[in-house]
Amino acid sequence: MKDLKKIGFSKLTLLDDALKRIASLTTSTSLIEVETSKALDRILGENIISAIDIPPFNRSAMDGYAVRAEDTFGASLSNPKKIKKIGTIEIGEQSDLAVEPGQAIRISTGAAIPNGSDSVVKIEDTKIDKNEISFYTSVVPGKNVSKKGEDIPRGTEILKSGIKIKASHIALLSSLGFNVLKVKEKPLVSIFAVGDELIETGNPLPINKIYNSNSPMISSLVETYGGQVVRKLSLKDDKAEIKKNLLLSSTDSQIIIFTGGTSVGTKDFLPEIVHECGEVLVHGIAMRPGSPILIGSLKQSLIFCLPGTPVAAYVCFLSIVGITIRKMLGCSNLDPRIEIIAEMSQDVPVGQMGYIHFLRVKLEKKGSKVLALPVKLKGSGVISSLTQSDGIVEISEEMEGMKKGDNVLVYLYP
Amino acid sequence: MKDLKKIGFSKLTLLDDALKRIASLTTSTSLIEVETSKALDRILGENIISAIDIPPFNRSAMDGYAVRAEDTFGASLSNPKKIKKIGTIEIGEQSDLAVEPGQAIRISTGAAIPNGSDSVVKIEDTKIDKNEISFYTSVVPGKNVSKKGEDIPRGTEILKSGIKIKASHIALLSSLGFNVLKVKEKPLVSIFAVGDELIETGNPLPINKIYNSNSPMISSLVETYGGQVVRKLSLKDDKAEIKKNLLLSSTDSQIIIFTGGTSVGTKDFLPEIVHECGEVLVHGIAMRPGSPILIGSLKQSLIFCLPGTPVAAYVCFLSIVGITIRKMLGCSNLDPRIEIIAEMSQDVPVGQMGYIHFLRVKLEKKGSKVLALPVKLKGSGVISSLTQSDGIVEISEEMEGMKKGDNVLVYLYP
Numbered sequence: 001m002k003d004l005k006k007i008g009f010s011k012l013t014l015l016d017d018a019l020k021r022i023a024s025l026t027t028s029t030s031l032i033e034v035e036t037s038k039a040l041d042r043i044l045g046e047n048i049i050s051a052i053d054i055p056p057f058n059r060s061a062m063d064g065y066a067v068r069a070e071d072t073f074g075a076s077l078s079n080p081k082k083i084k085k086i087g088t089i090e091i092g093e094q095s096d097l098a099v100e101p102g103q104a105i106r107i108s109t110g111a112a113i114p115n116g117s118d119s120v121v122k123i124e125d126t127k128i129d130k131n132e133i134s135f136y137t138s139v140v141p142g143k144n145v146s147k148k149g150e151d152i153p154r155g156t157e158i159l160k161s162g163i164k165i166k167a168s169h170i171a172l173l174s175s176l177g178f179n180v181l182k183v184k185e186k187p188l189v190s191i192f193a194v195g196d197e198l199i200e201t202g203n204p205l206p207i208n209k210i211y212n213s214n215s216p217m218i219s220s221l222v223e224t225y226g227g228q229v230v231r232k233l234s235l236k237d238d239k240a241e242i243k244k245n246l247l248l249s250s251t252d253s254q255i256i257i258f259t260g261g262t263s264v265g266t267k268d269f270l271p272e273i274v275h276e277c278g279e280v281l282v283h284g285i286a287m288r289p290g291s292p293i294l295i296g297s298l299k300q301s302l303i304f305c306l307p308g309t310p311v312a313a314y315v316c317f318l319s320i321v322g323i324t325i326r327k328m329l330g331c332s333n334l335d336p337r338i339e340i341i342a343e344m345s346q347d348v349p350v351g352q353m354g355y356i357h358f359l360r361v362k363l364e365k366k367g368s369k370v371l372a373l374p375v376k377l378k379g380s381g382v383i384s385s386l387t388q389s390d391g392i393v394e395i396s397e398e399m400e401g402m403k404k405g406d407n408v409l410v411y412l413y414p
Numbered sequence: 415m416k417d418l419k420k421i422g423f424s425k426l427t428l429l430d431d432a433l434k435r436i437a438s439l440t441t442s443t444s445l446i447e448v449e450t451s452k453a454l455d456r457i458l459g460e461n462i463i464s465a466i467d468i469p470p471f472n473r474s475a476m477d478g479y480a481v482r483a484e485d486t487f488g489a490s491l492s493n494p495k496k497i498k499k500i501g502t503i504e505i506g507e508q509s510d511l512a513v514e515p516g517q518a519i520r521i522s523t524g525a526a527i528p529n530g531s532d533s534v535v536k537i538e539d540t541k542i543d544k545n546e547i548s549f550y551t552s553v554v555p556g557k558n559v560s561k562k563g564e565d566i567p568r569g570t571e572i573l574k575s576g577i578k579i580k581a582s583h584i585a586l587l588s589s590l591g592f593n594v595l596k597v598k599e600k601p602l603v604s605i606f607a608v609g610d611e612l613i614e615t616g617n618p619l620p621i622n623k624i625y626n627s628n629s630p631m632i633s634s635l636v637e638t639y640g641g642q643v644v645r646k647l648s649l650k651d652d653k654a655e656i657k658k659n660l661l662l663s664s665t666d667s668q669i670i671i672f673t674g675g676t677s678v679g680t681k682d683f684l685p686e687i688v689h690e691c692g693e694v695l696v697h698g699i700a701m702r703p704g705s706p707i708l709i710g711s712l713k714q715s716l717i718f719c720l721p722g723t724p725v726a727a728y729v730c731f732l733s734i735v736g737i738t739i740r741k742m743l744g745c746s747n748l749d750p751r752i753e754i755i756a757e758m759s760q761d762v763p764v765g766q767m768g769y770i771h772f773l774r775v776k777l778e779k780k781g782s783k784v785l786a787l788p789v790k791l792k793g794s795g796v797i798s799s800l801t802q803s804d805g806i807v808e809i810s811e812e813m814e815g816m817k818k819g820d821n822v823l824v825y826l827y828p
Contacts, residue, residue, distance in 0.1 A: 037630040092611025168800035171631035179616030197506030202593030216451040217585035386582035
């Protein structure tokens with residue numbers, strides 16, 4: 001058993017290779033229908049083709065008068081043209097009124113342009129006396145008219161599968177009449193924090209124990225990344241108990257996450273349990289923090305055993321588990337984090353090349369530049385290094401570090 | 415009545431002045447308690463002081479042996495020091511074992527440092543034969559030991575009221591034992607889309623009508639900004655109906671939002687209704703798009719009548735309504751949008767100085783720069799100008815526009 005634990009660690013896998021390995025085993029979730037108005041933050045599961053024209057009819061872009069443009073030709077402040085008002089068309093109204101030469105119809109922004117007219121004169125450029133309107137400006141045909149289909153002609157592909165649905169998408173989809181949408185089902189996730197030292201919050205803290213912060217953190221991240229937590233438990237360092245929960249979760253979860261119990265400590269049972277029940281895909285990745293991670297599979301489930309130190313667990317989630325959830329969701333952009341280009345405020349040498357290093361940085365605006373200030377160069381247990389920083393700079397395996405003044409990409413925390 | 419509508423518009427208010435006016439009338443929501451693990455995305459309503467030390471005890475930062483550092487002095491690969499192993503301390507274990515001179519205790523990462531020892535030698539730097547351990551390296555006192563309180567001493571203020579709670583905050587708060595938190599109650603919001611031309615999605619589209627896209631959009635934005643929708647309806651251009659709903663909403667909503675019916679069209683009843691029932695604070699803001707906005711108050715409610723054109727309604731929400739919701743929530747950062755510094759890809763003159771212009775731009779990475787490309791210079795009805803762009807550049811009232819090469823701040827869409 002001891003040997004098995006050590007075999008995993010003797011050969012660290014590169015992060016990119018581990019991601020490829022996982023990707024080849026990741027299956028997509030199913031499609032379900034939801035109401036458009038309730039689709040906020042879901043992942044769109046279909047390409048959307050407009051079945052109507054936008055605007056759906058020629059409509060006025062202004063409050064004013066629908067006219068035949070040629071009737072206004074030559075009009076000016078000193079030489080207004082006089083045209084007869086024959087009626088009004090309201091927004092949403094279906095009217096039989098038509099404009100003949102020398103006639104105009106009062107019309108509001110958004111109302112349909114009546115037959116016979118080809119342009120709209122703004123109300124500000126007119127004056128009315130009974131039914132005789134004076135036009136103080138001339139317009140060309142098409143002026144102040146939004147043409148049917150000019151924004152989105154029927155048949156246009158307007159959204160692609162794989163986007164995260166925001167308020168503006170909901171507006172666009174609603175304007176095209178989509179009442180329901182196909183979105184991806186949320187991957188189901190089981191979460192276990194493992195360790196005899198863990199005490200749940202709300203209880204007094206006995207000596208030599210620590211509060212469990214990993215399962216609430218991981219559960220929040222799962223939610224942020226679009227997964228659904230089906231089970232969240234703390235477990236003792238008890239092999240039988242851990243095994244039982246792993247097997248149970250493999251019947252209903254696409255992803256099973258453990259924190260703790262994954263290294264080479266005397267009570268780190270997870271490597272042998274995963275080996276006995278399923279398959280160990282990767283044990284140990286050349287990343288700092290996070291190297292003791294173990295990834296496995298069991299039936300249709302992927303298993304992620306993250307280090308128990310919170311910052312390491314957090315970094316592993318962002319770099320590996322979160323990306324897997326987004327792949328299951330069919331996201332066009334697997335990493336949802338916003339990237340900011342910044343300039344390193346100081347030299348940052350790395351302890352050991354061959355590892356990808358995840359550096360926590362705080363951003364500071366300085367003129368038209370953004371500076372990245374490292375907040376903590378080590379200490380993967382120190383959660384406040386996350387709450388006191390803005391994002392992560394990745395220092396790749398072949399780099400000796402970062403130099404002051406280097407342009408770096410900062411991945412903002414989700 | 416007609417005069418009243420026009421009075422509002424004859425004098426446009428500057429956006430900043432309007433925001434100050436609203437801010438002076440904005441009241442804060444109450445505090446409620448929620449479980450820490452369910453506090454994701456809520457706004458923290460209290461300053462948090464740590465009641466414990468982190469780490470709560472001196473603990474090992476490595477798997478190895480707890481020793482008295484002086485017993486290792488002089489140890490090297492060629493000249494190992496031999497020390498006697500007297501036992502093991504597991505993580506979470508409360509042990510009476512103590513280290514005497516010439517003794518060592520096997521210890522795992524995270525376990526409590528036993529009395530008598532002051533440092534830990536990594537397992538990799540040792541070799542064990544029965545109970546005799548050879549140490550191949552020397553350590554100084556404190557080596558590989560995380561001291562009690564070294565990360566967060568008891569009594570430290572670790573989080574301030576007004577932050578939006580993320581996964582990392584939940585981890586930090588849990589690690590300090592906080593089981594429940596005070597967060598701000600969500601402001602209650604009523605939403606009405608007004609207009610005879612509106613048809614709900616899911617129905618066929620009669621001629622000269624359009625689908626209602628504003629209420630689902632505004633409702634999603636309210637959710638994104640931390641509010642709670644209590645009512646969402648479409649209303650005809652019917653003065654009595656609008657008035658009835660406004661009065662009803664003023665009994666249970668801190669914010670009441672209308673879209674449409676706010677301009678100077680023949681059926682724009684909102685200005686007179688707000689004037690009759692409550693107080694018109696602002697009618698018309700020098701902003702494009704969005705100028706016909708009307709803001710009012712009625713008892714404890716703020717009323718926002720946004721233009722019916724979706725892009726204008728969207729921009730007004732981001733610049734005015736969203737900020738008001740966040741102020742009610744006590745957010746330390748009233749505008750939650752992420753700001754990116756980018757370079758304008760082309761000249762953008764504005765039509766009329768004196769207005770703040772909201773320019774939709776798409777971002778494009780170019781080397782270590784980010785370019786901002788204007789997607790659409792006009793057309794406040796065109797929702798696809800939002801879904802095809804990444805954010806907004808604000809061109810302030812006194813500017814004639816942007817020049818190619820200018821550094822601009824892009825506010826990413828929420």
